[in-house]
C-alpha cells in the first residue's frame with residue numbers, strides 16, 4: 001500500500017483560534033474500477049484531510065477528481081479501500097445516512113426547479129423530520145448566511161434567480177443540516193467572472209465563520225490558490241503528485257509536471273496570494289440610511305473626504321454618493337447602488353482590480369464580517385501593492 005499523503009493542518013490565520021466544526025477525512029487505499037476500463041479511474045489513493053481545512057482538487061480532465069469526490073459521499077461505490085470521517089469508518093455506512101453528514105454542491109446549484117427556494121433548502125431537515133417552525137427558521141438563517149434577504153427570496157422558484165443566486169441557494173441547501181463536511185464539484189464553473197469572485201469571497205467568509213471540512217474540485221488554478229488551505233494536484237488515476245499549501249506549490253512545484261500545470265506565470269500567480277486585508281485600507285466618512293444629509297456632508301468635508309459611504313440598518317455599505325449628490329438630499333437615501341464595487345477582506349488584489357475595471361470606478365468598498373464596512377481602497381493602492389509584490393517576487 002502507498003504511504004499516507006498528508007500535509008500539515010491549516011491552523012489559524014491571523015486573529016487567533018478559528019472555530020472548526022468540520023471533521024477529518026481519511027482515505028485508505030481507495031480504488032475505483034469502472035467496468036470495461038483497462039486502468040482504474042482512481043488507483044489506490046491514500047489521503048488525509050484535516051478537520052476545518054478547505055482542500056482543492058486540481059488536475060487534468062479525466063484524472064479522476066470527480067470520481068474520488070463522489071466516493072466520499074458514495075454517489076460512486078469504491079471498488080476497494082476504506083473511507084473514514086473523523087474516527088469512524090464510513091465505508092459501509094448506509095449511503096443515505098452518510099449524505100446527511102456531507103453537504104454536496106454542484107454546478108448551477110442543482111436545485112429542483114419545481115420547488116421554491118425554501119423547500120429546496122429545507123429538503124434534508126424535512127427528511128430528518130424537523131418540525132415546520134424549526135425548518136422555516138433554519139431556512140431564513142441560511143439565506144442570511146449566504147447573503148440573500150429571506151423575505152425576498154424564500155418563496156421564489158430557481159428560474160426567478162440569477163446564476164449566482166442559484167449557487168448561493170445551492171450552498172445554503174448543502175449546509176441545511178449543518179454537516180461537518182462539504183463537497184463542492186466545480187460549483188462556480190457556470191457563472192461570469194465577477195459573480196464567481198463574489199461567490200468565492202462569500203465562501204471564504206462563510207468558512208471563516210463555520211470551519212467546515214471542504215473538498216472542492218476545480219479546473220481553475222487561481223481559484224484553487226485563492227480558496228484552498230491546501231491543494232492536491234492529481235495525475236491520471238488520481239495519483240497524488242503534490243499536496244501542499246498554495247504558497248509552497250507555487251514556490252516549489254514537486255515535479256516538472258506540476259510546474260507545467262501551474263503554468264509559466266507561477267511567479268505572477270503569487271500576486272493572487274496577496275489579499276485585500278493585507279493592504280492598509282482607507283477609513284472614510286460613513287452615514288446611516290435616514291440620517292441627516294447636511295451633517296454627513298459636513299463630517300466628510302471636515303475629514304477631507306469627497307464622498308460618503310452609506311450604510312444600511314445592519315451596517316452594510318449600499319452606495320457611495322459624492323458630497324454634491326448627497327447635498328441634494330435632506331436625509332441619507334436608502335437607494336442601493338447596484339454598481340457599487342465591493343470586495344471582501346479575503347479577496348485577492350487581482351479580484352479588486354477586476355471589480356474596479358468592471359464597474360469603471362477608481363476604487364472599491366471593502367467589507368469584512370457579516371458584510372460590514374472595513375474601509376475603501378483606491379486603485380493606486382492596489383497598483384502600489386502589486387508593484388511591491390512584483391519587486392519581492394523578482395527578488
Ligand SMILES: Nc1ncnc2c1ncn2[C@@H]1O[C@H](COP(=O)(O)OP(=O)(O)OP(=O)(O)O)[C@@H](O)[C@H]1O
Pocket residue numbers: 034035037041059060061062063064065066067068
Ligand atoms: N460512469 C463511468 N463509467 C466508465 N468510466 C467512467 C465513468 N465515469 C468516469 N469514467 C472515467 O473515469 C476517469 C475519471 O473520470 P472523472 O470524471 O473522475 O475525472 P475528472 O478528473 O473529474 O475529469 P473532469 O475534470 O473532466 O471532470 C475518466 O477516464 C472517465 O472517462
